[in-house]
Amino acid sequence: MSATISGTADGALVAETPEKAEVRSWKAPIALAVFTVLYALLILAAPRGGETTYRLSTDADALQLPAITVGVPLTTWVVFVLLALLTAAAAFFVRGFGTTPLWVVAVYIVIAIVGFLTWAAAGATIPVAGLLAGAVALAIPLIYGALAGVIGERAGVVNIAIEGQLLAGAFTAAVVATLTGQPFLGLLAAMVAGMLVAFVLAAFAIKYLVDQVIVGVVLNVLVTGLTSFLYSQVLQPNQSTLNSPPRFDRLAIPLLSDIPVIGPVLFRQTIIVYIMYVAVALVWFGMFRTRWGLRLRAVGEHPQAADTVGINVNGTRFWNLLLAGAIAGLGGTVFTIGNGIAFNKEMTAGAGFIALAAVIFGQWDPIKATLAALLFGFASSLQNTLSVIGSPVPSEFMLMLPYVVTIFVVAGVVGRSRAPAADGVPYIKG
Structure with a gap:
């Protein structure tokens, strides 16, 4: 069911959400059951002995934590039992409440990772x-891209061109930072480059009503070819x-950077990570706690109702798509x-x-x-x-692991997921 937007006598916006029909989605329990069976087949078909050691601290940490050593056979079977119980819990929640809580999936993923790591790194x-x-370093561009995607799709525009915006930002940042010797100028130029790609997407998708997916794919090919x-x-x-860009220095935040394990990971980073x-935080707060966010979600859920209360639907979509492009360029x-x-090709x-x-x-x-x-x-x-420590897992499998995770996620491992009602639908006034 879509939320509707109505106006009051003083012009304020009020979001009205109709009651939701309860629909059970068994995708999550089925997916978790499949993963649990695959995990069981793995430890049965290729049992491993010995011990796996988890080193928690680095030599540079002020507080050194002791390493944790676990027995491989016992740990892998304990993990299997826990995965089976979480799968049963997911089925219980779907049967009783219609959906699987996100925390069940999150705990399942963490435990499954521990089990797989223990098995793969035996000895x-x-x-x-x-x-x-x-993980954090590799996730930073994905997070910026995801924020751009959330803003665009919440406004009703499918931003397939995120790949092109990231690539344009990388190219422009390298050239400008090399010419000026100032990485901050490269950062600003990258945001402008991302906005330019988003501008083309907005012009064709919003103004001329060209299919958003097609425009996005064409822009990705165009930026790839041009760069x-x-x-x-x-x-x-x-x-x-x-093409010899300087880099941002790492800035350690006092006290926080000395926290064991998470300190070096989160608080000894560059300014790009801290901006992230x-x-x-700002995108979440703005989207769900401000007038800007209400208007953004209104044009993505019910543009006709938003137009009725005086919101410029296409204008809101246009400017928010430019904002998304700036974030992706960054x-x-x-x-x-x-x-x-x-910079290098693609x-x-x-x-x-x-x-x-x-x-x-x-x-x-x-969030x-x-x-x-x-993830x-x-x-x-x-x-x-795993490649560095000499795991028996084939390197070809490890190379495709991120994309396998992507396929299973999009297939519905988190259960029922609904896009904004007007996502990808052009709005024609009147």
């Missing part, structure tokens, strides 16, 4: 802080003068000036599409989409960590 040591730090051409013809021959923390800086890396490697999956996984909510992006980042970091 080796897992650097937990390094694994988590890698690849400029890289080959301009940047490569002038590497030192046009603020952006997530996310593109992670690939270049965020790490001091020169270096975003599909991050924009994974960000869109995070939007769906996060049910079009900024949930951020958590989903962190995808963790999957990528896990691939790197």
Whole structure:
């Protein structure tokens, strides 16, 4: 059911939400049951002995935590029992309340990761802080892209062009930061580049009513081709003068950076990461606690009702799509000036599409989409960590792990998920 927007005598907006029809979704229990069976087959078909050690602290930590060593056979079977119980709990909640709580899925994912890590790293040591730090680093552009996707789709526009906005931001940041020697100017230029890509999307999708998905795909191809051409013809021959960007220094926050495990991961970061923390909080607060957010959600849920109470539907969609483009462009800086890396062809490697999956996984909510992006980042970091420690898991499987997670997420592992009612639907006034 869609929320309706009505006006009062003084012009204020009031959101009216009709009662929801109870619909049971068994997607989550079925998906969890499948994963539990696959996990059982794994530990039965390839049992492993020995012990796995989890190293919690790094040598630079002020407070050193002792490493945790667990027996592989016992731990993997305990994890199986816990997964089976959580699967049963998911089925119980669906039968009694119609849906699976998000915390059940979250706890299941955490326990499953512990079980898989224990099995895969038998006889080796897992650097937990390094694994988590890698997950955060790989998730940053996904989080920026997911925020852009949430804003666009809440306003009623499917922003398929996130990939192009990230790539444009990465390219522009590298060139401008190299020319000026100022990474902050590169960051601002990246936001402008993301806005330009979003402007083209908005012009064709909102003004000329072209199919939003088609425009987004075309923009991705256009930006990929344009940046690849400029890289080959301009940047490569002038590497030192046009494509040697400086990087942001890491800034340790006093006290917070000394917290064991999470301190080095979250609070010894660059300014781009700290801006991300603020952006997530501001987008969530603005979307659900301010007039701007109410208007944004109104044009995405019921544009006719929003128009009736005086909201400029297409204008609201246009400006919010530009905001989303600026956020995605900022996310593109992670690939270049965020790490001091020169621009390269197609270096975003599909991050924009994974960000869109995070939007769906996060049910079009900024906080949930951020958590989903962190999960995808963790999957990528896990691939790197297991390769380093010499896990028996084939490298080809680890390379496809983030995309396998994406497919299962979009298929409905979180249960019923509904997009904004007018998402992707152009609005014609009158």
